[in-house]
Amino acid sequence: MYGLEDYEGIRPTDSSEGLRNECLSKVQLEYMQELQVPASEWHEMQPEEQLVQLNDIIDRYSELGCKIELDAVFESVYGSEMYETYQNMELLEHVEAPNDIEQIEQISDVFSSCDELRYENWENMLVSEKVKAINQLEQQIAQIECRTPCQVRFAEMEPDEYGGYGGNGDITLNECLLENDIDTYKELIDTIVHEGRHAYQDYNMHVQEVHPRHSEVESWRDTWGDGEGKWTYWSDCRTELGQRLYEQQSIEIDARNFAGDVIVDLTKKGFLA
Secondary structure: OOOHHHOOOOOOOOOOOOOHHHHOOHHHHHHHHOOOOOHHHHHHOOHHHHHHHHHHHHHHHHHHOOOOOHHHHHHHHOHHHHHHHHHOHHHHHOOOOOOHHHHHHHHHHHHHHOHHHOHHHHOOOOHHHHHHHHHHHHHHHHHHOOOOOOEEEEEOOOOOOOEEEOOOOEEEEEHHHHOOOHHHHHHHHHHHHHHHHHHHHHHHHHOOOOOOOHHHHHHHHHOOOOOOOOOOOOOOOOOHHHHHHHHOOHHHHHHHHHHHHHHHHHHHOOOOO
């Protein structure tokens, strides 16, 4: 995808007559069309994904400084489906995720209702099938949490590392978590929920606040480590003090407790022994 600096002649034109595309130069139109989504894909996108896309379009429109009305740009460039969603954008902007208790219940229900995620079936699956199942699971968790889903990848890591959320839409898990062992399987469940919670935290702080409690979002911001909070994110666990500092960060306490409650709920429902 190109940036504004890659296009010559993309700045505003002097034309103020007419509507729709005649007020956009060819390169301006191409620049805006980069964000077009086919109708079939648009219908499959989650509301939070649609909102991100619409906001990206609005940002580009602002860069161009066009004299054409934004409504006309949406209607003529992006088609009826995206235009209709844009017209109802306020509804998307007021999406609120379920509270944590409801999220935990719904996530544990997803596990419980999926036969292939039961350990007796899981241990007989191919690695490729396991990776696919985990990505499908992440899609469902993201939908419950009203956030954009992540791509889940597995990679070689140190034995004491289980995974991480990269802050770029990716969750990377230790490939050893795909091994057939019930304790390892429990760790896999805990880790995918834990890292998904970090994705939820990130979404609330940097995309759209859907979490019911604003004060909790602000507490996460304190230790996110992007320069916005009071503290730098601590990740050096080589010493006992470093481990304590890491575990007591607001985002880690929240993610650890959230995943732990999902494990407890799954145990109560008989999904985990």
